[in-house]
Amino acid sequence: MELFAFTINRTPENWATALLAAVLVIFATSILLFGLSRIPSNMRRPLVGLFVFISGLFWILDWALPRSRVQEGATTSVKTLIPIYPYDYQEVINVLVNVSQVMSGIILALGVLSILRVHFKKVFKGDRDAFFSIVLLGSMAAMIVIGLWDWIATNREAVGMSTPEANETIHTAFSIVFLDMLQILDAAMFSLIAFFILSAAYRAFRVRSIEATIMMAVALIVLLGFIPLAMALTAGLPADGFLSNFRIENMKTWILLNMSTPALRAIDLGLGLGLLAMALRILLGIEKGVAVD
Amino acid sequence: MGEQQVLESFLQYGRYGWLLMLTTALVVAYLLVGIVLARKRSGAVTIRRIPGLDQIDEAVGRATETARPVLMVPGLSGALDGIAVQALTIFASIIRTAARFSTPIRLLNYHPAVYAVAQEIAKDVYQTEGVPDKYDVDSVRFVSDRQFAFAAAVAGTIQRDKVAAAFYMGDFYAESLIMAENANMVGAIQVAATTQFTQTPFFIAACDYVLLGDEFYAASAYLGREPVLLGSLVGADWAKLTFMAFAVVALVVHSIQASRPLTDQDRQRFEEYGTPVLPGQEYPQRNEYFFNWINRIPRG
Numbered sequence: 001m002e003l004f005a006f007t008i009n010r011t012p013e014n015w016a017t018a019l020l021a022a023v024l025v026i027f028a029t030s031i032l033l034f035g036l037s038r039i040p041s042n043m044r045r046p047l048v049g050l051f052v053f054i055s056g057l058f059w060i061l062d063w064a065l066p067r068s069r070v071q072e073g074a075t076t077s078v079k080t081l082i083p084i085y086p087y088d089y090q091e092v093i094n095v096l097v098n099v100s101q102v103m104s105g106i107i108l109a110l111g112v113l114s115i116l117r118v119h120f121k122k123v124f125k126g127d128r129d130a131f132f133s134i135v136l137l138g139s140m141a142a143m144i145v146i147g148l149w150d151w152i153a154t155n156r157e158a159v160g161m162s163t164p165e166a167n168e169t170i171h172t173a174f175s176i177v178f179l180d181m182l183q184i185l186d187a188a189m190f191s192l193i194a195f196f197i198l199s200a201a202y203r204a205f206r207v208r209s210i211e212a213t214i215m216m217a218v219a220l221i222v223l224l225g226f227i228p229l230a231m232a233l234t235a236g237l238p239a240d241g242f243l244s245n246f247r248i249e250n251m252k253t254w255i256l257l258n259m260s261t262p263a264l265r266a267i268d269l270g271l272g273l274g275l276l277a278m279a280l281r282i283l284l285g286i287e288k289g290v291a292v293d
Numbered sequence: 294m295g296e297q298q299v300l301e302s303f304l305q306y307g308r309y310g311w312l313l314m315l316t317t318a319l320v321v322a323y324l325l326v327g328i329v330l331a332r333k334r335s336g337a338v339t340i341r342r343i344p345g346l347d348q349i350d351e352a353v354g355r356a357t358e359t360a361r362p363v364l365m366v367p368g369l370s371g372a373l374d375g376i377a378v379q380a381l382t383i384f385a386s387i388i389r390t391a392a393r394f395s396t397p398i399r400l401l402n403y404h405p406a407v408y409a410v411a412q413e414i415a416k417d418v419y420q421t422e423g424v425p426d427k428y429d430v431d432s433v434r435f436v437s438d439r440q441f442a443f444a445a446a447v448a449g450t451i452q453r454d455k456v457a458a459a460f461y462m463g464d465f466y467a468e469s470l471i472m473a474e475n476a477n478m479v480g481a482i483q484v485a486a487t488t489q490f491t492q493t494p495f496f497i498a499a500c501d502y503v504l505l506g507d508e509f510y511a512a513s514a515y516l517g518r519e520p521v522l523l524g525s526l527v528g529a530d531w532a533k534l535t536f537m538a539f540a541v542v543a544l545v546v547h548s549i550q551a552s553r554p555l556t557d558q559d560r561q562r563f564e565e566y567g568t569p570v571l572p573g574q575e576y577p578q579r580n581e582y583f584f585n586w587i588n589r590i591p592r593g
Contacts, residue, residue, distance in 0.1 A: 068302040076300065104372065104406060111405030111435030118431050129453060182439075189441035193467055196474040197495075203477075204498035267490045267506040273320065273532050274510030275488070277525045278375055280324050286521050287382075287513060 049285035056283045062093055115140070143177055150174035218255060225252020319535065324528035331524025338523040345484045345502035346383075346515050352458035352482040353390045361457035362397040362432075363387065366447060366472065368463020368487070369440060373406040376488050380462035381407070382513045383486075385414050387460060392422040399450055400433040403443050408435035444468035448475040461485040461500075462509065465492045473499035486512070 039047060068081045080089035119133035127133070153167035164171065205216040224230035225248050234247045244250060281287040331338050356363045365387060367380035384400060391398050400415060402408035412433045419428035436446040448471055451459065459476040461469065461483070469485075469492045476483050477499055485496035486504035496503045504512065507529065514522035 066302050069300040071298045071300055081299070081302075100372070107405040107409055108438075109405075110409050111402075111438075114408060114435040118434055121431065132449075185445075186439065186441040189445050189471065190467060193470055196470045196499075200470060200474055200477075200495065200498040264490050267493065269536060270506035270533065271488050271490065271510070273529045274507030275375055276320060277324050277507075277529045278379060278510045278513075280321065281328075281522065281525055282375065282378070284328075286328065286525075287378075 046285075053283055053285065056279070058093065058096060062089060065089055143182075146170065146173050146177050218259075221248065222252050222255055225249050225255075320528075320532040323531040323535070324525050327526070327528025327531065328521055328524040331520045331527060334520075338520060338527055340511070340515055340518075340523055340526065343504065343508050343511070343515055345486065345504045345508070346512055348482065348484055348502050349387055349460075350390055352460075352484065353387065353394060353396055355482060356391070356457035357394040357396045359457045360397075362399050362454050363391055364447075364451060364454075364456040364459040364476070364481070365398065365400045366459075366461045366463070367400070367402060367407055367411065368461070368465050369403045369443070369468070370407060370464050372404060373410055376463050377404070377407045377410075379510055379513065381411055381414055383462050383516070384411070384460065385418055386516045388415050388418045389422060392419050392424055392427065395424070395427055397429070398432045399454060399456065401436050401443075401447050401450060402434065403436065403438055405435050405438070408433065440466065440468055444471045447472050451475045451479060451481070455479045456481050458482045459484075461487070461496070462504075462512075464488055465496075470495045470499060 036047075062080070065080045065082070067078050070077055070079050070081070081087060082089045082092075086092065116137070119137050121127075122133040123130050123137070149170050150167075150173070153162060153170050156162040157164055157167065201219075205212065205219060207213045207216060224233075231247075231249050234249075237243050237247050239247075245254070278287065353363055365384045367377050367384065370377035370380075388398060388400075390396075398415070400411050402411055412430075415433045416425070416428055419425050437443045447468075450456070451472065452475060456476060456479065459472070459481045461472060462485070465485075465487045466489060469487065473483060473485065473496060483500035484502045484504070485500040486509040487493060487496060488509065490506070493503065493505065511526050514526050
């Protein structure tokens with residue numbers, strides 16, 4: 001576990017340890033993958049089921065094992081003590097999370113390959129939308145090069161091998177492509193939602209049936225309940241007593257608290273139970289889906 | 294262990310309360326009993342109609358007639374989690390129908406892990422249906438792991454390919470309406486299911502069929518009709534009934550306790566919580582009574 005738990009302080013010893021760890025992991029993974037490829041196909045399903053069960057068990061144990069308050073010098077911390085190395089179960093979980101992140105990183109390469117294959121094919125075939133593919137591939141290449149360059153420059157600055165002044169150009173370039181372009185484009189897409197809400201609401205609230213009429217009336221009350229000018233319409237009603245229930249802001253609050261919230265909570269409860277049921281089916285290997293097939 | 298000194302140890306229920314542990318154990322027990330009973334009494338469990346899932350064949354059929362593709366989006370899961378797995382299970386069924394009718398598909402992914410699995414599933418389904426040559430490797434794509442870049446790409450695909458049917462299953466956030474409205478513009482049949490209940494209203498407004506709440510998780514049992522899977526649904530229904538009974542008990546206890554006049558101690562405690570008790574505002578604060586009643590029950 002020490003091998004995986006080291007912190008890279010950017011010293012030659014730590015880099016050597018990291019390199020050794022990487023070589024060992026690649027070697028072990030290669031052997032594991034070779035072994036898996038040799039397993040008979042009828043054994044694959046039980047094996048995958050076993051892997052899934054063990055993986056799930058790690059998280060169940062994390063939830064079920066007792067916690068301990070531990071004093072170490074002047075500091076106290078909460079740990080999940082286990083009688084075997086590394087003695088704190090949280091460290092096991094940390095290693096699993098790291099492994100999962102490394103695997104995600106490897107899988108990202110598959111995703112990038114998919115993008116390259118789809119768009120290069122469009123470009124070489126002279127597809128009608130090839131121009132957009134060229135823009136995408138160019139943007140992607142620019143972002144990868146500038147992002148990596150900026151990352152290297154930042155790391156060199158961190159160990160005193162360079163200064164921010166010397167890397168000003170690349171930091172500016174990164175700022176332009178990331179902050180001034182990508183984030184702005186994100187915001188532009190997000191802002192489109194306002195118009196889509198309007199068009200969806202127009203269709204949903206058209207008075208075509210009793211349900212649509214009720215929905216429109218309720219939506220109108222809630223909308224007006226948020227607008228000060230609309231609140232002024234019923235401001236003449238008393239603040240206390242029976243008639244205060246008909247003030248538009250009170251009707252809005254009542255609808256949100258007593259109708260909308262319980263309905264959403266009921267859906268959420270159903271989702272939670274459904275997820276638990278499905279997790280159990282996957283753990284026990286009885287789900288006839290993609291998880292174990 | 295070195296110089297570490299254990300001051301105290303406590304089980305999780307000591308931290309979160311016994312009620313959580315009991316409820317979880319009870320729900321798991323319900324599910325297991327449901328599964329076991331369904332295995333014994335095969336065929337005795339039926340499942341109600343879910344219109345959204347019944348529409349799969351019709352939607353794919355329309356796509357076949359118009360020679361336009363079927364779009365599938367397995368949500369924005371940050372990894373290959375249970376939600377993405379469930380979405381892909383449903384999509385496997387859709388791909389099977391599409392493979393039978395040689396209907397083109399577009400399965401657009403947000404996460405590379407989901408993409409890798411989705412590609413294997415699609416390939417496997419086409420092989421199982423005996424038409425491996427009809428599988429287009431570019432029909433299952435990784436698009437982007439940035440939310441709005443993904444939304445833009447899906448919207449672009451919808452508009453360019455004029456999809457005939459669109460299925461959105463899984464985790465969706467603000468981009469849900471961008472996709473659904475674009476598909477609506479091109480006249481696609483849309484079926485949606487999301488685990489983010491805040492997005493459900495948007496899908497209801499924009500789509501033709503929406504799977505509500507746990508209907509999404511019931512899909513594999515509904516499509517496969519396996520007795521064991523149906524059994525877990527029965528267990529989940531029992532759990533729901535228990536929660537409903539619990540809500541009724543809570544309502545009665547709450548009502549009885551809320552009828553008591555507030556004491557000075559209560560007022561002091563409410564003020565400690567940062568919610569001063571003012572005339573006319575007392576009633577909502579009395580929810581505290583019920584939780585105090587639970588907390589007074591001895592633990593461990």
